[in-house]
Structure formats: C-alpha cells, structure tokens
Amino acid sequence: MAPGKTPRGMVNVLKWLLAVLMMVIGLAIGILGYQLVAVGGSFYFLIMGIVMVVAAGLIITNHLSGILLYALAFIVSLFWSVNDAGWSFWPLFSRLFTFxxxxxxxxxxxxxLRAQQRATPLRKSSFSLAGVLAVLLLVSAGGMFKTWNVIAxxxxxxxKPVAAGTAQQDWKHWGNTTHxxxxxxxxxxxxxNVNQLKVAWVAHTGDIPQSNGSGAEDQNTPLQVGDTLYVxxxxxxxxxxxxDSGKEKWRYDAKATAxxxxRCRGLGYYEESQALASAAQSTSPAACPRRLFLPTTDARLIAINADNGKVCDDFGDHGVVDLGVGMGEIKPGYYQQTSTPLVAGNVVVVGGRVADNFSTGEPPGVVRAYDVHSGKLAWAWDPGNPAITGLPPEGQTYTRGTPNVWSAMSYDAKLNxxxxxxxxxxxxxxxxxxxxLDDKYSSSVVAVDAxxxxVRWHYQTTHHDLWDFDLPSQPTLFDLPDGKGHTTPVLVQTSKQGMIFMLNRxxxxxxAKVEERPVPAGNVQGERYSPxxxxxVGMPMIGNxxxxxSDMWGATPIDLLLCRIAFKSMRHQGVFTPPGLDRSLQFPGSLGGMNWGSVSLDPNHNLIFVNDMRLGLANYMVPRTNVAKNASGIEMGIVPMEGTPFGAMRERFLSPLGIPCQQPPFGTMSAVDLSTGKLVWQVPVGTVEDTGPLGIRMHMPIPIGMPTxxxxxxxxxxxxxFAGTQDFYLRAFDTATGKEIWKDRLPVGSQSxxxxxVSPKTGKQYIIINAGGARQSPDRGDYVIAYALPDKQ
Known part of the structure; x- marks a missing residue:
C-alpha cells in the first residue's frame, strides 16, 4: 500500500463497530436515563445517551466531530463518576469501563478517518492515546482480581501461646462452649504452617440435602468428645x-419427615461425669451416662447413647420427647427444630422454628426445659402467658403465635x-x-433462670418489629477486662439490622452505648409504629x-441504570423503613446483616469476628383481596399472612442479572475490639468463581465479597x-490483619x-468442615472433611 493511503476496509469495519456499539448503548442509556429522570434521578445518563446517539450518527457519516463529541462526553464522564462515586474501584469500574x-x-x-479524508493523520498522538487507554483498561480489568474495600x-x-494446662480437650457444644x-x-x-494443611480424611453421611425448594441445608457443626466425632x-x-480416620462407628436414623x-445445626451433649467410670465397666445396655440430644425436623427431642447410638430408654417415652405436646394444631412444616438444643446443667432446653408469614395464630413460641435424665418437663416459658410454667392446663395450649427462639441459646453456669x-x-x-406481651418480648435478648x-431481665433490640429483625444468632458471653484488674460479664448479640449490642449479662x-433514635412512621391503616x-452506637454498624x-451498582452501565431506576422508584428511609402499600426498600433485608452463624471470639485480645451479608429487600403490602389462594412465599414472593388485612410481597433487591443492586462488597468479615468498640479490620469475603450473572459461573476468582x-x-x-461463602473454599485468615493466608478447594460449598x-490417640490437631452445598447453589454433597498437617518424616 502506498504511503498516505488508508486501508478503507479497516476504516469501515472499525467505524461501523464503534458507531453501532455507541448507537445501541447510547439508545439504551438514553431511554433508561429518561426513565430515571422521570422518577427524580440523575440527568447524567439521559444527556450521555443523547450525546452518544448524536456522536454515533456523525461517525457513520464520516464526521470527525462525532469522535470529538464523544471524547468530550467521556472526559465529562470521568469527572461525573468521581463526583458521584468517589475513588472507590468497583463503582468507578461499572461507570467507566464500557465507555x-x-x-x-x-x-x-x-x-x-483523518487519513481517509486526506487530513493530517496524527497517528503518533492518536495511537499513543489509544495505548494509554488500552493500558488503563487492562489495569482496570486486572483490578477485578484485587481485593478492594479493605479496612486495615x-x-x-x-x-499468645497456649498456657500450660489450658489447651482445649473436647468440643462439646455447638459454639464449643455454652458461652x-x-x-x-x-x-x-x-x-x-497453615499452608501445609492437607485433607486427612473424608467421610460421607449419605444424606445429601436436596435443593429443590424444600429448604434442606447442611449447616451442621459437629461435636467431638474423646476419640469420637458426632455429626x-x-x-x-x-x-x-x-x-483420626473418619471411619463410621455407628449411625442413628430418627426417620423424621418434614x-x-x-436442617440440623448441632446436637446437644451431656455426660454424667461421676458415672462415667462405672459405666465404662458396665455391660448393661441401659447405661446411658453420655447422651446426645437430637432435635428433629418433625418436632421431637431424642436422647441417644453417645457410645453406641441406641436411644436412651429412660428419657421421655423410650428415648423420645414429643415437642408437639401442649402446642395445639401443628400443620406440616409449621413447627420444627433446626438449631442445637442447649444443655444447661441438668436440663436440655429447646425453642423451635415457627413458619413465618403464613397466618396469625401459628404454633406457640414457647421455650421448654427437660430433665436430661428422665425427659420430664422441668419448666416452660410462654411469652404470651407467664403464668404457665409447666404443661398448659387441661384443654388449653401454650399461647399461639408468640415470639419464638429459633436460633441457638447460651448459658452462664455461674449466674445460672x-x-x-x-x-x-x-x-x-x-x-x-x-x-x-408479644411486643414486650419480641426481637429481644431474654435472660431466664436456668x-x-x-425471666430475670430482657433487652429489646427492635421495638414493634415490622421487618423480621428477629435475633438470629447465639449470644456470645465474655468477661471483658476493664483495664483495672477487674472484668465485666458481657453478652454480645449481633442482629439482622447490622448492629452489635453489648450488654451486661x-x-x-x-x-456499649445505645441511643433511642426517631424513625419514620408508616401509614398502613390499622398498624401502629414505634416512634x-x-x-x-457504641459498637460498629456493619453494612446498614x-x-x-449513587450507591447503586451494576456490572455494566445498563444494569447500573436499571438499579438506579428501581431505587428511585422505591421509598427508602434507612434501616427502619416501614412497610407500606407502596414499594419500599429494606436494607439490610430480613436475611441480614448478620444471621445465625454468630460470632467467634479471641479472648486474648478482646476481639470478636463478625461475618455479614448485604442484601436488600424490596417489599410492599398486598390487600387481602389481591392475595392468591396459593400464596406461600417461604423465602421470596407473596406471603399470605392470613388473619390480617394484608399479604406481603418480598423480593430481593437485585439487578436483572441477579446481582445485588448496591455497590460491593456484598459480604465481609470484620474484627471488632470489645474494649474500644472500634472496627479493627474488615475484608470482603468470597469470590464469584462458583456463581455469577444470571446464575452462570464466572470461573474467575474475583474477590468482590459475596453474601456469607x-x-x-x-x-x-x-x-x-471460615467456609460460609458462595464459592467452594475453606479459608484461613490472620486474626491480626484479616489477610487470607490459606484456602483449599471444597467439592461443594459449605454453610457449616x-x-x-486434638486427637487424644495421636496428638494431631484436625480442622473439620461439613460441605453440603452453599446457599442457592445447585451443587450438593454429603462431605465431612478433616484437615491436618502432614506427618513428620
């Protein structure tokens, strides 16, 4: 080709590629931008869309002014994006990468194009600019694999090394201890040496949770006593x-149906310490000095001999207590046990999951304690009728539809x-x-005499709860040093609304300081609202x-715009936005914030470690006449709430691609200093390797921070x-910094x-994790996996 000649075919391909892309994207942004303006949103997208369409038309007709017009718009977009989103990577990436x-x-x-029009091509300066843009785009693409939003x-x-005589011997409770x-x-x-961890053994339970809408999940934390692991x-x-081997010793099947x-998050364990020695020498099959308490999905409590897997015949009715006694009608799936029973001295205590949002008058929220030996009812706490402390009078039931305790409980033996x-x-x-009484004890920490x-005292974290902000996690008990040689007995309670309450237990x-702040009132007829x-405020608020x-986000400008339109079309007034007949946004939603996983503690440095999820909930009330007869949204969709004037629509606040609409991270791990009430560090947790837009796996370890x-x-x-992420990994973090220092690929995800x-036989320390499948993942399994350091050669 002669000097100065322009490759016409190349020009036309590049021109039409640019013009068509700019026209299509510009039209989409312009149309959606108009809709955003119509709901009171930013004018930027409408203007940018118009400019892009005009620029595309000029480029098609070989006008250089089209490129100059787009260049000006792009420069303005740089300034607008920084002003709109600050210097945070993910918001800027979604706003600018496509442009x-x-x-x-x-x-x-x-x-x-200049050469084709016989103008001075300016190749050197143009290609230099193109090179700079290409490098910036590559750096931006590479930035997706870097961890952002870290608080260091x-x-x-x-x-601190383990002091002599203080090493852990067994893991006897769901949270390791009753605290x-x-x-x-x-x-x-x-x-x-953590980077040397290898799989030591793998066991299979034979019970794969089916993700077919039934809600089956493996969320178990096993117990360990001596040389046996209980799952x-x-x-x-x-x-x-x-x-040491994962070899099965025995198996018990409750033959429960629901x-x-x-799910079964954990077992209860009790041992008759004085009887252990004699029982070890006894051949009597009736001896049951070490017993496990199994909560079933069909509302039974079963005592099992921890040594042989046989039921403890002296407990209840041949090993079984029927938790339906005194409850009245229990429709299938309306009342069941999902969390661990609490063994507190000589009683085993159970609450129960009550199905949400089907109707008023659902099964009672009563909490009951049973004698660990006989299974006889020791006491009952009926939130709706404190006068009932045992079985209800003949012909009566515990108060129906009362606040329940579905999560795990804690026990302080010293305070009883x-x-x-x-x-x-x-x-x-x-x-x-x-x-x-419903309002008095709803969404509260209630301390009862063991x-x-x-009731000794109670503290409410949400007044007249309209958001499903029930307390989802086990209270953590800790003796907090005051710096003067004394300690304060504290209780740490996390909540779905992203708050951490620290109370004198x-x-x-x-x-930690708590303020009563004014919140907006709703206007639904017949409802009342707490002012x-x-x-x-004395502890960090996380993700709320x-x-x-400008907090809206999307993988592209299109879904970013759709999320902005959705947001501006809703009413959002903060954490306690009241539900109404109009579409409103609750953030965090009813999943949290923090959920049932609870916190872990570093008592040597007064730290707690908190994982969270950041998922909004779009909702509105549906008049009774408009609620379909088959409405049953267990998690999302229309819930009937029969017995009230309304049903309720619930939808996750997601983009059309299925991505949360607010900017990342969508889940983090945080360290909080209980002495100062300060956030020590925070890191996003989890990647999109095993999930992605429209549920399509991205197969890329992009550490955006996913719901945990x-x-x-x-x-x-x-x-x-920690393993409770959307990708299939068990991870180890440095508790001093939050830095991920090891991870290993699991066959499926985990919620456990x-x-x-440490094995009493070999002296080897093991890390155990159940892997049954991440939440919302179709990949399921029945794995119990043990990790250990390799044997010394």
Missing part, C-alpha cells in the same frame, strides 16, 4: 466417626442464666394485632448505611477459619461452621 472501551475504539479510528488494622496484634465463643485454645496449626444431617440422622426447612434470642410474633410484616425459667444494661428504635442513588452464611472458628494461634480438636 473506556468505546473511547479506545474512537482513538484508534481517529487517525484512520492500625497496630500489630501478637499471638458460644467458637474459640479453640490450640496452636499446633498456626500461621507459619447430624439435614434429615435428622446422627453419625459417630473416629476422629415438607420444608430440613440462660440467654434466649427471640424472634417476633407471626406474621412478620403486619403487627396491628400483636399483644402487649432452674425455673423465670447480669443486669441486661448496655455496656424510636435502638441504635447501638442509608442508601442513596455460616459460623467461623478462631484459634489461639491467630487463625480464623468449622471446628477443631
């Missing part, structure tokens, strides 16, 4: 495994107090018919900011283990809590 690609194509076309610690946190600390005083596996499955089976919500995290009376989003069940008074709500339009669900494990060696122990 940057068009700018690169325009820079490449500019000299070719400001000072070092040393590791729910999830802390192991073990340091064989430490920061220096429960979603379908109410129990397995005893050898701690239409939904099948059991701490109950309560839910709210059903249904969740309409409370005009709730009683004074001997009598009498002896009195119920806040240790204020408690804000735990009041959103604004599950428990964590803290160890004396400064390690934090890691636990650890």
């Amino acid at each position: 940057g690609v068009l700018a690169l194509l325009a820079a490449l076309l500019w000299p070719l 610690p400001t000072e070092a946190i040393p590791v 729910g600390d999830r802390f192991a005083a073990l340091d064989q596996i430490n920061k220096q 429960c499955t979603p379908y109410s089976k129990v397995l005893a495994l050898d701690v 239409p939904n919500w099948q 107090l059991i701490y109950l995290p309560t839910g709210n009376a059903t249904p969740d989003f309409w409370a005009g018919e709730r009683t004074a 001997t009598t069940g009498k 002896e009195t119920g008074e806040p240790v 204020t709500q408690p804000y735990s 900011q009041t959103l604004k339009e 669900l599950g428990a964590s494990l803290s160890t004396q060696s400064g390690l934090l283990f 809590g890691p636990m650890t122990y």
